[in-house]
Amino acid sequence: MQQVYRGRPSFDKTGSHFCRRGSGQERMNEFDLVIFDCDGVLIDSEIISARMLVAELARLGLQIDLSYVERHFLGRSYPVVMDTIRREFGLDLPDAFEAQYREALLAAFRQDLRVVPHVPEVLAAMGVPFCVATSSSPRRAEMSLALVGLSGRVAGRLFTSTMVARGKPAPDLFLHAAARMGAAPARTLVIEDTLTGIRAGLAAGMTVWRFVGGSHLGPDTPLEPEDARPHRRLVAFSQFFQIAPTLKQDPQTA
Numbered sequence: 396m397q398q399v400y401r402g403r404p405s406f407d408k409t410g411s412h413f414c415r416r417g418s419g420q421e422r423m424n425e426f427d428l429v430i431f432d433c434d435g436v437l438i439d440s441e442i443i444s445a446r447m448l449v450a451e452l453a454r455l456g457l458q459i460d461l462s463y464v465e466r467h468f469l470g471r472s473y474p475v476v477m478d479t480i481r482r483e484f485g486l487d488l489p490d491a492f493e494a495q496y497r498e499a500l501l502a503a504f505r506q507d508l509r510v511v512p513h514v515p516e517v518l519a520a521m522g523v524p525f526c527v528a529t530s531s532s533p534r535r536a537e538m539s540l541a542l543v544g545l546s547g548r549v550a551g552r553l554f555t556s557t558m559v560a561r562g563k564p565a566p567d568l569f570l571h572a573a574a575r576m577g578a579a580p581a582r583t584l585v586i587e588d589t590l591t592g593i594r595a596g597l598a599a600g601m602t603v604w605r606f607v608g609g610s611h612l613g614p615d616t617p618l619e620p621e622d623a624r625p626h627r628r629l630v631a632f633s634q635f636f637q638i639a640p641t642l643k644q645d646p647q648t649a
Contacts, residue, residue: 425582426582426583426584426602426639426642427523427524427579427583428523428524428525428573428576428582428583428584429521429523429525429526429583429584429642430525430526430528430572430573430584430585430596431525431526431528431586432528432585432586432587432588432589432592433527433529433531433536433539433540434529434530434531434539434588435589435609435612436511436586436587436588436606436609437510437511437514437527437545438509438511438539438540438543438545439508439509439510439511440504440539441588441589441609441610442461442609442611443500443503443504443507443508444469444500445461445464445465445469445611446461447496447503448464448468448476448496449461449464451492451495451496451499452480455488455489455492457480457486465611466590469588469589469590469591469611471530471562471591472530472532472562472563473497473532477493497532500535501535501538504538504539505542508539508542508543509543510543510544510545511606511608511609511632512608512631512632512633513631513632513633513635514545515544515545515548516632517632517635517636518548519548520636521642521643521644522641522644524552524576524577524578525552526553526572526575526576527540527549527552527553527554528554528555528569528571528572529553529554529555529556530555530556530562530563530591531555531556532555533553533555533557537553554568554571554572554575558571563589563591563592563594563595564591564592564594564598565595566596566598566599566600568595569601570599573601580599580600580601581601583601584601584602584603584604584639584642585599585601585603585604586603586604587603587604587606587625588605588606588612590619590620590623593605593623593624593625594623596625597622597623603625603626604625604626604629605619605625605628605629606628606629606632607628607630608629608630608632614628614630
């Protein structure tokens with residue numbers, strides 16, 4: 396069985412990512428499944444979503460900034476975000492707000508959404524099963540993946556928060572995805588960008604890498620709080636198989 400070290404993470408010599416140090420090196424060949432988050436990991440969408448939410452709420456007289464959105468909303472489902480707004484700010488959202496926001500966001504995606512660099516190459520070369528688990532609605536996730544040309548890569552392997560009782564940071568979605576893919580949580584690697592998603596992956600008993608290469612983050616992103624410390628940071632997908640070469644498909648068996 397895979398041993399998981401629970402000590403504090405340490406920066407490597409480059410300072411670009413860190414890992415938990417145990418009695419030996421991390422053994423990547425013990426991963427039977429890789430679960431990718433969608434927004435901010437496969438697609439560079441989080442900054443678009445955050446700006447759109449700030450703008451739409453401003454129309455209703457509620458002023459929040461991108462920093463607040465990043466801390467409290469990224470990685471959470473739309474119903475959770477709306478409930479938080481109602482509870483924290485006492486804002487009675489119009490009945491049409493959700494539909495208007497979703498349509499405005501999808502319109503912005505059609506114009507500005509881009510795939511994260513090197514993601515298509517990584518997915519094409521994966522040598523172990525992988526899937527996508529996202530807090531986005533099925534419509535938004537499917538459309539987003541189609542816009543950037545990833546639909547074919549994840550067909551039949553897309554899991555959304557609508558499939559479980561509790562969204563992230565609860566572990567339900569990741570556990571559901573792993574069960575459907577036939578993998579044990581302890582042998583599953585999660586790639587996430589938000590603190591909410593990291594907490595969900597850790598609660599599921601999985602290994603978690605934080606991707607900080609999206610336009611809403613960066614390699615200088617502050618250290619995560621103790622309850623959301625990933626096992627490693629991933630600065631760019633060009634480094635993915637350098638870190639985990641055994642996850643790459645063997646050309647001789649392709």
